[in-house]
Amino acid sequence: MSTSVATPIVSSIDHARLRRIALAGMQIRRSPPSAHFLAEELERARVVGPAYLPPNVISMHSVFDFRDGVTKGIRRAMLVYPGEEDEGLGRISVLSPLGAALIGLSERQSFQWRSATGVWRTLHVARVVRQPERASECDEHRDGATGSIGRMRPNEDRT
Numbered sequence: 001m002s003t004s005v006a007t008p009i010v011s012s013i014d015h016a017r018l019r020r021i022a023l024a025g026m027q028i029r030r031s032p033p034s035a036h037f038l039a040e041e042l043e044r045a046r047v048v049g050p051a052y053l054p055p056n057v058i059s060m061h062s063v064f065d066f067r068d069g070v071t072k073g074i075r076r077a078m079l080v081y082p083g084e085e086d087e088g089l090g091r092i093s094v095l096s097p098l099g100a101a102l103i104g105l106s107e108r109q110s111f112q113w114r115s116a117t118g119v120w121r122t123l124h125v126a127r128v129v130r131q132p133e134r135a136s137e138c139d140e141h142r143d144g145a146t147g148s149i150g151r152m153r154p155n156e157d158r159t
Contacts, residue, residue: 008104010045011053011133014060018042018094018103021082025095038100045104050133056107060094063130064102069112069122076129079103098123 010018019042025035058064063078077090079102085093092099101113101123110124 006105006109008041008045009053009057009106010042010047010104011050011059012047013050013133014103015042015045015047017060017081021095025082032095034095034097034100037097038095038103041100041103053131053133054106055131056128057131058102058105058125058128059131059133060103061132062128064128065126067124067126069124074126 018038022035022039022042025032026039028035053059058079060079060081063076065074065076067074075090077092079094079099080091082093082095085091085096085099092102094100094103097113097115098121101111102125105111105125107125107127110122112120112122115121
């Protein structure tokens with residue numbers, strides 16, 4: 001389905017949830033090929049704790065910019081769980097062919113996938129704008145008295 005060769009990086013939380021979704025999808029009588037593809041991607045993924053997920057990797061509910069190989073335009077999207085998708089709002093289900101290929105990709109990676117109509121498409125991840133795992137990590141540093149996060153932002157490098 002996809003020609004992405006880079007090893008996806010997935011948080012342990014996303015990995016557990018997505019594995020259940022892929023397995024449930026494969027048990028449907030006419031299971032979607034993307035359920036099998038998602039399971040394959042999860043099998044080859046490098047699983048890390050949420051705090052160790054690099055800020056430039058697409059995880060569930062990440063907002064990212066990508067370049068479509070057909071239109072060459074940059075679009076913004078969010079990777080979501082099945083039932084949360086909305087093409088008009090740029091919400092892509094992880095159980096779609098495109099969504100299954102996106103999980104665990106990082107900025108500057110490109111891949112090809114076969115669309116639902118059978119046409120090969122190309123996508124290039126330009127930038128991860130927001131990643132929930134990084135936002136959660138910032139919440140751990142919240143000042144109890146004021147509730148402020150201070151200078152830390154979800155995608156800042158911490159050295």
